[in-house]
Amino acid sequence: MADIDVVPTEFRNVEFTADQIRGVVARLLVEAGLVDHPGIGSVRIEVDESTPLSKVVTQSLEPLVICAQSGALEDRRRTRHFGGDEAADALGRAVFAAADRLDPTFDGPAFDADVGVAHAVAWDCHVVGRMARLGHRPQRQRRLYSFELRHGFSDATVAAFDRLWSAERLTWAEIVAISDDARSVVGAA
Amino acid sequence: MRKAFPPEDLARDSRFARVDRMDQIADPRAASGQGGGRPNQRLTPDRADSADAARSLMHGIFVGEIQALEGAGRTCWDFETGTDGAPFALKLDMARQCWDEARHCEISVKLSEHMGTEIGEFGESAFLYQAACNPDPVLRLTGVNRALEGLAIDVFNTMKEFGSISADPVLEFCEDWMLADEVTHVKMGSDWLRKLTEDDPERRANALEFQRVVDKLFSFGGFRGEDDESPVILARRFRELAGFGTDEIDEIAAISAEARDEAKAHRASLAAQG
Numbered sequence: 001m002a003d004i005d006v007v008p009t010e011f012r013n014v015e016f017t018a019d020q021i022r023g024v025v026a027r028l029l030v031e032a033g034l035v036d037h038p039g040i041g042s043v044r045i046e047v048d049e050s051t052p053l054s055k056v057v058t059q060s061l062e063p064l065v066i067c068a069q070s071g072a073l074e075d076r077r078r079t080r081h082f083g084g085d086e087a088a089d090a091l092g093r094a095v096f097a098a099a100d101r102l103d104p105t106f107d108g109p110a111f112d113a114d115v116g117v118a119h120a121v122a123w124d125c126h127v128v129g130r131m132a133r134l135g136h137r138p139q140r141q142r143r144l145y146s147f148e149l150r151h152g153f154s155d156a157t158v159a160a161f162d163r164l165w166s167a168e169r170l171t172w173a174e175i176v177a178i179s180d181d182a183r184s185v186v187g188a189a
Numbered sequence: 190m191r192k193a194f195p196p197e198d199l200a201r202d203s204r205f206a207r208v209d210r211m212d213q214i215a216d217p218r219a220a221s222g223q224g225g226g227r228p229n230q231r232l233t234p235d236r237a238d239s240a241d242a243a244r245s246l247m248h249g250i251f252v253g254e255i256q257a258l259e260g261a262g263r264t265c266w267d268f269e270t271g272t273d274g275a276p277f278a279l280k281l282d283m284a285r286q287c288w289d290e291a292r293h294c295e296i297s298v299k300l301s302e303h304m305g306t307e308i309g310e311f312g313e314s315a316f317l318y319q320a321a322c323n324p325d326p327v328l329r330l331t332g333v334n335r336a337l338e339g340l341a342i343d344v345f346n347t348m349k350e351f352g353s354i355s356a357d358p359v360l361e362f363c364e365d366w367m368l369a370d371e372v373t374h375v376k377m378g379s380d381w382l383r384k385l386t387e388d389d390p391e392r393r394a395n396a397l398e399f400q401r402v403v404d405k406l407f408s409f410g411g412f413r414g415e416d417d418e419s420p421v422i423l424a425r426r427f428r429e430l431a432g433f434g435t436d437e438i439d440e441i442a443a444i445s446a447e448a449r450d451e452a453k454a455h456r457a458s459l460a461a462q463g
Contacts, residue, residue, distance in 0.1 A: 012217070013218050014218070053238075055237070076245075076310055076311045076312065077312045078208070078312065079208055080216060117235055141302065142240070142304070143305065145240055146240035149240050152356060153358065
């Protein structure tokens with residue numbers, strides 16, 4: 001099992017503990033097949049507790065470094081408290097996307113490439129669909145709404161979303177094609 | 190039945206979680222500002238977090254509708270018809286508003302389902318209902334129908350525009366229909382304020398001052414305004430339709446800007462304290 005470092009080790013602005021975050025990430029690494037990945041080495045989760053926003057950025061793949069704003073790990077019902085489902089969702093998307101990138105058959109975009117909101121959301125849907133089948137909170141309609149916002153509201157968009165959601169493993173080219181096809185149907189491209 | 194029902198006793202099932210507005214204000218992360226320092230908070234589909242931002246706002250609208258229903262319902266009950274300065278026709282308007290707000294609750298639940306939000310997924314603050322607890326019916330109506338329902342006009346118009354630019358007909362039409370009701374509710378407040386204080390300029394002045402206080406509180410340090418920094422835009426045209434004069438709308442814009450500047454100064458002070 002890779003070492004999981006959480007920074008900071010003690011929180012001042014939020015009621016989180018490093019162990020809570022470490023526990024969530026340990027499970028995700030197993031589920032994403034990264035636990036014994038030779039390139040990962042140690043895993044570092046950096047939490048910015050100065051802001052309630054919820055952006056999560058993967059800063060490096062090898063070693064895996066994920067930076068999360070504290071709002072991403074927060075219980076939406078309790079200000080400043082840790083939310084297990086919210087953290088699994090936010091960090092899970094980053095961990096599973098990292099696993100995709102480290103899989104040569106995925107043939108993902110360059111690490112520093114700007115993939116655009118529509119393609120990023122399509123990738124998210126594919127990731128969260130896989131996580132849902134592993135027992136994480138699915139929130140399928142939430143993901144469908146996010147997908148529709150960037151691909152148009154139509155039956156064709158729902159069908160495209162279902163392909164992303166239910167597929168066990170897609171390549172980056174397949175994700176991009178599904179996204180582009182959906183956008184072209186409603187003239188959103 | 191009790192009169193002047195306390196906010197902490199509002200009936201909710203186990204799905205709902207109450208949050209204390211003071212906890213949110215005291216959050217040390219507030220030093221990063223409304224929107225965490227993001228320069229442009231306007232809701233647009235190209236914002237990476239727009240789906241979740243819209244879901245959160247929609248849930249806020251939903252619980253706001255519940256509290257608006259509770260507030261209008263209390264106004265029907267808390268005052269004696271005639272003797273407390275609450276004419277029967279005013280109560281009839283409040284009863285009609287209850288009907289509207291109940292329908293808005295149903296619409297908001299459906300919209301939340303459409304956006305993938307569960308009831309109670311976000312915390313509920315009762316501060317909207319708290320503003321509906323003033324013991325003077327004129328002040329209550331001014332605070333609720335002119336200040337809070339006025340804010341609802343701004344919020345619904347913002348959500349309607351978001352539905353329009355994201356080509357989401359469900360959101361756009363639902364918000365438009367609710368917006369029409371809100372204009373009526375604000376107009377009721379404007380009309381009753383003038384009618385009930387026709388011969389009492391001091392009471393009118395007190396009511397308008399109470400409205401200013403509520404307007405400022407609900408500007409949330411820059412939440413509502415007329416520039417790109419504001420997630421919710423002051424809807425001038427709809428406010429005119431609801432009986433606001435240009436000078437009154439200018440005053441709300443000034444109050445919102447003042448609230449934003451005060452919040453910025455507060456954040457700077459918090460940041461300086463480390």
